[in-house]
Amino acid sequence: MRRILVLFLALMLYPLSSQAQGPVKQLPGDLTLEQAQTVLNAALAKSKAQGVPMNITVVDAGGNLKAFAREDGAFLGSIDVSKKKAITARFFNMSSADLGAAAQPGKELFGIEVTNGGLVIFGGGELLVHNGVIVGAIGVSGGSVAEDTAVAKAGAAALSNAAKKKN
Amino acid sequence: MRRILVLFLALMLYPLSSQAQGPVKQLPGDLTLEQAQTVLNAALAKSKAQGVPMNITVVDAGGNLKAFAREDGAFLGSIDVSKKKAITARFFNMSSADLGAAAQPGKELFGIEVTNGGLVIFGGGELLVHNGVIVGAIGVSGGSVAEDTAVAKAGAAALSNAAKKKN
Amino acid sequence: MRRILVLFLALMLYPLSSQAQGPVKQLPGDLTLEQAQTVLNAALAKSKAQGVPMNITVVDAGGNLKAFAREDGAFLGSIDVSKKKAITARFFNMSSADLGAAAQPGKELFGIEVTNGGLVIFGGGELLVHNGVIVGAIGVSGGSVAEDTAVAKAGAAALSNAAKKKN
Amino acid sequence: MRRILVLFLALMLYPLSSQAQGPVKQLPGDLTLEQAQTVLNAALAKSKAQGVPMNITVVDAGGNLKAFAREDGAFLGSIDVSKKKAITARFFNMSSADLGAAAQPGKELFGIEVTNGGLVIFGGGELLVHNGVIVGAIGVSGGSVAEDTAVAKAGAAALSNAAKKKN
Numbered sequence: 001m002r003r004i005l006v007l008f009l010a011l012m013l014y015p016l017s018s019q020a021q022g023p024v025k026q027l028p029g030d031l032t033l034e035q036a037q038t039v040l041n042a043a044l045a046k047s048k049a050q051g052v053p054m055n056i057t058v059v060d061a062g063g064n065l066k067a068f069a070r071e072d073g074a075f076l077g078s079i080d081v082s083k084k085k086a087i088t089a090r091f092f093n094m095s096s097a098d099l100g101a102a103a104q105p106g107k108e109l110f111g112i113e114v115t116n117g118g119l120v121i122f123g124g125g126e127l128l129v130h131n132g133v134i135v136g137a138i139g140v141s142g143g144s145v146a147e148d149t150a151v152a153k154a155g156a157a158a159l160s161n162a163a164k165k166k167n
Numbered sequence: 168m169r170r171i172l173v174l175f176l177a178l179m180l181y182p183l184s185s186q187a188q189g190p191v192k193q194l195p196g197d198l199t200l201e202q203a204q205t206v207l208n209a210a211l212a213k214s215k216a217q218g219v220p221m222n223i224t225v226v227d228a229g230g231n232l233k234a235f236a237r238e239d240g241a242f243l244g245s246i247d248v249s250k251k252k253a254i255t256a257r258f259f260n261m262s263s264a265d266l267g268a269a270a271q272p273g274k275e276l277f278g279i280e281v282t283n284g285g286l287v288i289f290g291g292g293e294l295l296v297h298n299g300v301i302v303g304a305i306g307v308s309g310g311s312v313a314e315d316t317a318v319a320k321a322g323a324a325a326l327s328n329a330a331k332k333k334n
Numbered sequence: 335m336r337r338i339l340v341l342f343l344a345l346m347l348y349p350l351s352s353q354a355q356g357p358v359k360q361l362p363g364d365l366t367l368e369q370a371q372t373v374l375n376a377a378l379a380k381s382k383a384q385g386v387p388m389n390i391t392v393v394d395a396g397g398n399l400k401a402f403a404r405e406d407g408a409f410l411g412s413i414d415v416s417k418k419k420a421i422t423a424r425f426f427n428m429s430s431a432d433l434g435a436a437a438q439p440g441k442e443l444f445g446i447e448v449t450n451g452g453l454v455i456f457g458g459g460e461l462l463v464h465n466g467v468i469v470g471a472i473g474v475s476g477g478s479v480a481e482d483t484a485v486a487k488a489g490a491a492a493l494s495n496a497a498k499k500k501n
Numbered sequence: 502m503r504r505i506l507v508l509f510l511a512l513m514l515y516p517l518s519s520q521a522q523g524p525v526k527q528l529p530g531d532l533t534l535e536q537a538q539t540v541l542n543a544a545l546a547k548s549k550a551q552g553v554p555m556n557i558t559v560v561d562a563g564g565n566l567k568a569f570a571r572e573d574g575a576f577l578g579s580i581d582v583s584k585k586k587a588i589t590a591r592f593f594n595m596s597s598a599d600l601g602a603a604a605q606p607g608k609e610l611f612g613i614e615v616t617n618g619g620l621v622i623f624g625g626g627e628l629l630v631h632n633g634v635i636v637g638a639i640g641v642s643g644g645s646v647a648e649d650t651a652v653a654k655a656g657a658a659a660l661s662n663a664a665k666k667k668n
């Protein structure tokens with residue numbers, strides 16, 4: 001109940017503050033840069049603890065780039081892989097691992113990875129959920145799939161935890 | 168002289184520290200994430216002071232993405248513009264404004280913007296120089312060209328200033 | 335020890351020699367054209383010995399094209415394959431064969447080849463390492479994977495051998 | 502007369518030597534790697550004399566990449582510009598400067614640079630002519646248009662001169 005009140009309050013305040021400058025430019029409730037940085041920093045902390053340098057992409061509810069960081073020595077090729085993992089998760093509203101399970105040879109979605117300019121069908125892309133709403137996704141690439149996934153989940157968890165603390 | 172010594176020390180430590188894990192993955196002297204974040208944060212501070220939300224891209228010496236942030240309400244179309252401004256600056260070792268001056272109708276490089284998958288030939292892309300070496304570039308997009316340029320220059324200056332403080 | 339001294343000397347001379355002309359344009363330690371031509375010529379010699387015409391691409395540490403040659407009668411389609419093999423190796427800091435092993439059906443990175451505008455997940459892309467630092471990659475295409483790989487390795491070995499001779 | 506005899510002889514020899522391995526793979530008379538390297542080396546020599554580092558692309562009669570070199574410190578963005586200059590010259594059988602003259606605002610071909618994945622409509626792309634036949638093109642980028650053009654013409658002249666010497 002309290003979290004619905006918070007959402008209402010946020011929605012009410014947005015339009016007022018910007019009325020002087022025309023219509024609101026960003027959907028109320030969409031991922032903020034502050035949230036994206038919370039996610040990014042939590043992911044970076046996990047990555048440093050693991051010791052394998054990563055590329056980390058955060059996209060918003062529209063699947064558009066919001067924040068990014070590449071650690072020193074991380075794969076150059078993982079810039080794009082991390083981006084595609086984040087997009088994959090948000091475009092199909094599931095982790096890239098879950099989409100991947102359905103895209104193996106013989107499975108229903110085999111070949112889906114060539115759509116949308118290229119998707120990634122292995123782990124490391126996770127949804128960002130805030131107050132019960134999908135607000136974006138995080139994609140991580142640079143290590144093994146298990147390492148990438150651990151970093152992505154640490155990033156996603158930071159947003160959920162931040163929400164819990166406030167509510 | 169002290170800055171040359173610092174550079175030497177850094178270069179000496181790099182190869183040694185990683186010998187256990189195979190060859191060094193990132194060229195010593197290339198932009199670090201710490202430097203990229205210094206640049207990004209200085210640019211964000213300038214942008215907040217101006218009050219117009221921006222997209223800010225930082226690339227390394229090879230023109231590859233290193234850090235990115237999109238402020239709330241900033242143009243979605245400026246994700247790509249900011250990226251292309253950074254790449255334009257690094258690809259031609261000058262600000263995007265300087266390249267643009269040479270690319271006007273009747274000028275020598277008219278039409279160059281259709282190369283390299285699309286360049287941006289107006290201001291907002293600036294070089295990142297550290298210890299006398301080009302180590303990357305910053306691209307900013309979201310406001311007027313003057314506003315974009317001010318933010319890009321604030322970002323670039325933060326790297327130079329950080330270098331001066333240490334030396 | 336001597337090779338570290340040589341590296342130091344080279345790095346010291348770079349910034350000084352160019353101070354009159356603005357900042358240094360190429361990161362000290364990145365692949366030089368002379369090195370790229372050493373690699374290319376060694377690869378061409380191996381290719382001639384094998385008798386199957388090849389496309390040979392050399393990229394620098396940033397994954398950007400440095401040198402290229404297509405032998406007479408070599409596949410036109412291998413211009414791009416050789417380029418993508420070189421980029422694949424540098425983007426993931428391993429041979430394209432090693433990446434390919436992890437990208438088979440049922441393996442962890444299945445489907446990765448659709449990222450980065452297209453990667454190549456079979457042999458023929460090898461890293462270029464100089465003084466313990468990855469400075470680029472070579473990609474070779476035109477024959478069987480074994481033939482391509484032999485030429486790529488001959489090219490890569492020429493750089494290592496040149497380094498050993500000098501030190 | 503003598504050059505026609507030489508051409509005939511060349512055409513007669515090609516099919517014979519390769520009959521054992523199926524059809525001939527490269528059009529007799531098309532640019533050879535040896536010729537491309539002659540062009541490239543002459544262009545590199547001119548570039549060194551000028552002192553401005555260049556990107557140099559050589560394409561064959563089909564407009565496909567045959568040889569390439571990037572001098573140390575040359576613009577990364579000129580990899581693509583040099584390639585597009587060479588393709589522009591061969592695709593329209595005139596120098597990129599000549600096409601550019603017809604592509605200025607108010608002129609007949611205004612806007613043509615957005616076709617073919619991007620053309621370059623300023624100088625630095627020159628045709629390669631051998632024995633009266635267009636066999637390819639050279640594209641040069643890295644300095645002023647005058648500097649680029651001088652290097653491209655030096656490369657193209659080397660092929661003509663080589664032809665004269667042999668005949």
